[in-house]
Amino acid sequence: MSYLEKITSPTLLLNEKICRNNLKNMASKAHKQGKELVPHFKTAQSQQVGEWAKEYGIKEITVSSIRMASYFCGQGWENIHIAFPFNPLESGTLNNLAKNQALSVQLINEAVTEKLVDALEHPVGFFIEIDAGYGRTGVEVSDFGLMESIFRIAKKTDKLRFKGFYIHPGHTYYTVDKHKIYEESIAALSMLKNKYSTEYPNLITRVGDTPGCAVVDDFGDVDQIGPGNFVFYDMMQVNLGSCQKEDVAVALAVPVVDIKKHRNEILIHGGGVHLAKDVLAEPDGSKNFGEIVYLDKDGWKMTGQRSYVKSISQEHGLIQASDELLSKVKVGDLIGILPIHSCMTADCMKSYMTLDGKWVDHTEGA
């Protein structure tokens, strides 16, 4: 029985082979340069995908919330890093988790460091997040006063241990020259390592985001890379040049409920609660909420003529359909959608089905 026969409503398909290949390629790229790959698991959010990752030498992971950290505790990870400015209201949960799991948090200000010093009951590592131009979060790269203030406060307890500096250069998503951004990020981390390595000889530097890690070949003296999205990739990454469509490891299977041939439109059950609302712009300015692929018993195949989801509401998706698609699809069929932003689609869908019809876990569905 094909996996397709099990599907009656929107279902997120996971191609294990492509996913393993993405893990293997990024681990191999890191390894060749003597770097460690510490993938960000905000994308897959899956213990099963974690097990696959271990087969490619991955020993530590990153997550973006304490809830996600909790989901991965006790699974044999040497360390779980919570790459989000620590929320002091969650000190109690952190203490509970840190009893039995090596964890690190991210610190960017004095106030939270103070609160953590007072609250910690078990050893926890910390990274200082550096803002190297993205502007979302982090200590400005030249603000040594703030860094040293964080160090000074952290020293009030032996439970808070400095691990190193972390940069998420998210502006690679909006900037053509990703190499230049990485040169700056790597230079910033190198400078900080030189400046503080006498006091902290084991300090680690980590840089990571998929658009950069996918195209950059020289990570300088950075110790670790930490991309996340590469585990699945998506149409945003195809658009950014990080990968090919064939590298996208997830597709949303959706039922076709109506076809309007004269308007080249196909209506599907598949909307914002399934795909999320991330969007790309087509060359003609229209919106693209996902790229259509054909489903068959072996998985999905690229179309000849392109079709894409041109509008979505809560549950509805409307496809701008090519003549080729219209000639192949009928009401009651399932078709596939490569998502624009796989992290968000996975978070909406809360589980995956593999091509042999098995369910794979996700934090949100657990």
Add this chain to the structure above:
Amino acid sequence: MSYLEKITSPTLLLNEKICRNNLKNMASKAHKQGKELVPHFKTAQSQQVGEWAKEYGIKEITVSSIRMASYFCGQGWENIHIAFPFNPLESGTLNNLAKNQALSVQLINEAVTEKLVDALEHPVGFFIEIDAGYGRTGVEVSDFGLMESIFRIAKKTDKLRFKGFYIHPGHTYYTVDKHKIYEESIAALSMLKNKYSTEYPNLITRVGDTPGCAVVDDFGDVDQIGPGNFVFYDMMQVNLGSCQKEDVAVALAVPVVDIKKHRNEILIHGGGVHLAKDVLAEPDGSKNFGEIVYLDKDGWKMTGQRSYVKSISQEHGLIQASDELLSKVKVGDLIGILPIHSCMTADCMKSYMTLDGKWVDHTEGA
């Protein structure tokens, strides 16, 4: 103990009093005109909110998926309408639910009607959805050939029973003159009722969406109104003129994790996986992912100077903070966000906390 003391991570607050008031006002508006209010529960997706609705005379509800219908079965609803073009892959589930619950589906083409005629084991009602200009889904208002073809096919079984015509005039979201759209929708429904009432004397007409139902006062000879979002409202509806900020019944409580005074920025744990990514444009062209309110033990209060979420990623939210907000808020505090699109935020959050600290259910968290 205040509800606030129970919150350590992003939590969707539900003000029962405002929600009940919204239900009461819309039910009263319908009642005064001799119409029935059949609210769309895609917004609240909550059995508890359903119980509140019953207190204002609501006897039937609408949902947007069979999964949601399943969640509301057996709760005493006289009918549950699934306002989505029926997906024939779900005929088995429909048969299971229709054993013990009065249900109606939406039909817009011959192919699905044929499949349903073959599959149905228990009586189910159907509405024909009419497209009165929105262009998302439905039979074109003048396509009597298609309507009559659906009637003819449906008559092959005594289990598929025509209930009436349904219009969702969703273009009210994008058009200033909502009255004109409603005039057209009401005229279309009136024409169809006249045309087919000899053959179907009990046929019902229903029109519904919040921007229209909130501002239109004359629904003509339409039998039922079916808005959904009004149960909670949101900033999109404030922007459209459907309600005031004070009518918004949900607010996302989020922890403050960093403050950059010199940039007028506050960083919160609250991103796309919590709020969803619906967005409004500020007058200066910048994006607004949610409006800031102050939280206290009694709920939320409007700010004097406005502040709003100017950017979000998966878990991060960055607030464009007024001087007033900066003067009142510190790291470790909770602040509130009125969502742009409450249906999507509720679907992300999967549950609600009332202001007396009790949890309220949502389909996705069940």
